[in-house]
Structure formats: structure tokens, C-alpha cells
């Protein structure tokens with residue numbers, strides 16, 4: 505097992521005046537055994553960051569260390585990492601056992617040892633009864649587990665996951681998420697997990713790195729990121745529906761943005777006026793949409809509360825200790 509350290513890591517694609525810098529100095533210390541999720545919108549540089557750890561992309565500036573050893577110049581095979589991709593590319597003509605054993609066989613690991621390691625991984629992943637099947641005879645979720653098994657048997661110091669769940673349907677995704685959690689609990693291997701899905705990030709991460717346009721916007725526990733977002737970007741990216749960001753409602757000073765989560769607004773006779781434009785029924789709750797000042801605003805209500813109808817004018821007030829203030833010019837959180 506190993507710690508991972510990013511020190512002012514920079515990535516440029518191409519060279520000279522045409523070079524395109526996509527990572528702008530990332531610094532992060534990841535402790536041995538931590539499960540870290542890197543989350544952000546498409547194109548923010550998450551895969552690039554992961555691929556630099558794996559050794560699949562050159563590092564243009566700064567250093568990445570694994571277990572205290574700078575790996576910038578090391579080949580992927582020398583880095584003690586295992587990577588699980590979205591496209592798990594199993595060998596179709598080999599059995600599950602052979603797929604999991606293949607890398608070890610190439611590395612000339614003795615037969616009995618291969619058997620023991622594959623059996624152990626298969627037990628953890630509940631694949632024991634499927635070892636003789638070929639990938640064609642498996643479900644998507646089972647194939648993804650074989651891909652994870654292939655990574656486990658190598659006994660890496662670090663697991664790298666690049667959107668491994670995005671090809672699975674919603675139910676399987678949730679199930680596989682639980683399996684990855686269990687895997688981490690049992691093996692305790694330092695893991696970096698890339699996703700653009702904030703729910704996946706919130707549920708899996710011990711700490712998460714929120715990326716925006718090649719920069720780290722925030723690095724913290726899901727709790728910290730949700731309750732103390734460092735910027736309007738994080739506030740609107742994490743949480744569904746996103747945090748309301750009010751600029752022009754009454755009482756908001758010039759140069760400030762007020763963030764309020766939809767669940768922290770309530771009906772109040774002295775509150776801001778809003779005409780209801782849309783009501784969404786989601787089962788256990790309702791989302792009420794309208795404009796507050798100039799901003800699109802969402803109120804989350806329980807199904808038991810009597811809901812307003814489209815066209816009604818309601819009055820809204822925030823829960824006092826649930827306000828988030830941001831600087832309008834920089835978008836950064838302002839400490840009250």
C-alpha cells in the first residue's frame with residue numbers, strides 16, 4: 505500500500521506556442537489506504553490526472569510520488585498500480601479464471617500462487633461459481649467484477665478507476681458501487697476513482713477532489729464539500745438539484761452571491777416573493793421552480809406539505825444558519 509503526492513503537477517498537450525495546458529498546478533497529499541474520488545465536468549482534466557499517475561501520459565511539470573518515490577520517469581509496469589477502465593476489454597475466448605490469471609502467467613508467477621490469488625479475488629468478488637465461464641456468458645456487472653478481479657490479483661499498491669461504472673445501468677451501478685466499497689474495506693488499497701457523477705463521488709469518497717478546467721476547486725470530505733463548498737462552481741456542481749445562487753434578491757449586498765440549498769428554503773409570510781413556474785413531483789418530495797430576483801430558484805418540499813400550484817405566488821425564506829456567501833467577482837466562498 506502507498507501514499508500518493510501531487511506536487512504542482514502540470515500537463516500540456518503539444519509543444520511550443522501551440523501547446524494546450526490542461527492541468528494548471530495540482531497539489532494534493534493522499535494518505536496510505538484512502539479512497540479518493542476525482543470529480544468534475546467533462547473536459548476538466550480528471551482522466552488526464554489519473555493517466556499521469558498510471559504513467560500513460562507524460563507529466564509536463566511538477567512531480568507525482570507513489571509511496572514516497574517520484575514516479576515521473578517510471579514505466580507504468582514499475583509503478584505498482586492497477587487500472588480499471590470503463591471498457592473492461594476481457595479476452596472473449598478465455599474463461600473468467602484465465603482472464604484473471606493472464607497477467608500473472610505473463611509475469612511467470614508460479615501456478616499454485618496464481619490459483620490461490622485468483623481464488624481469493626473470486627471469493628471477495630463472489631465470482632467463485634463463474635470461473636469456468638467465458639465473458640460472453642456473463643452479465644455486464646459480472647464482467648466488470650472480472651475486470652476488478654484482474655486488477656486485484658496483481659496485488660497493486662494503488663488502484664486507479666477511470667469511470668468504471670458508466671457503462672452499467674442505474675441499478676447495476678448502485679450495486680457495483682457497493683462492491684467497490686466492500687473491496688476497499690477488505691483490502692484497504694489506496695484508490696483514485698474518476699467520475700463525472702456527483703452522486704457516485706459523494707457515496708464512494710472518503711475525500712474528493714473537485715476539478716474545474718484543470719484546477720482543483722476543492723479537496724475535502726463529502727460532508728465538507730457539501731456543507732462548505734469553496735466556490736460557486738462547487739456549490740452548483742455538488743448536490744442535486746444544485747444550490748440556488750441568488751444575486752439580486754432583496755437584502756443581498758452588492759458584490760455578493762447568496763447560496764441556499766433547495767432543502768434550506770421554506771415558506772414564510774415575510775419571505776421573498778416568487779411566482780411558481782413549474783412543480784415537479786418526485787415521489788417522496790416535490791421541487792418547486794420559479795425566479796427569485798433574476799435567478800432560477802428551486803424549493804424542495806416534502807410530499808406531506810401542501811404544495812403550491814403553477815401560477816401561485818409564494819413567499820420564501822432561508823433557514824438562518826444555512827446561508828453560503830460567495831464573492832460575486834471571484835466566485836470564492838467568503839468566510840463570515
Ligand SMILES: Nc1ncnc2c1ncn2[C@@H]1O[C@H](COP(=O)(O)OP(=O)(O)OP(=O)(O)O)[C@@H](O)[C@H]1O
Pocket residue numbers: 517518524526544545546547548549550551552553700
Ligand atoms: N491526447 C490529447 N491531446 C490533446 N488534448 C487532449 C488530449 N487528451 C485530452 N485532451 C484535452 O485535455 C482536456 C482534459 O481532458 P480529460 O480527458 O482529462 O478530461 P476529463 O475530465 O477526463 O473529461 P471526460 O469526463 O469527458 O473524460 C480536454 O480539454 C481535452 O480536450
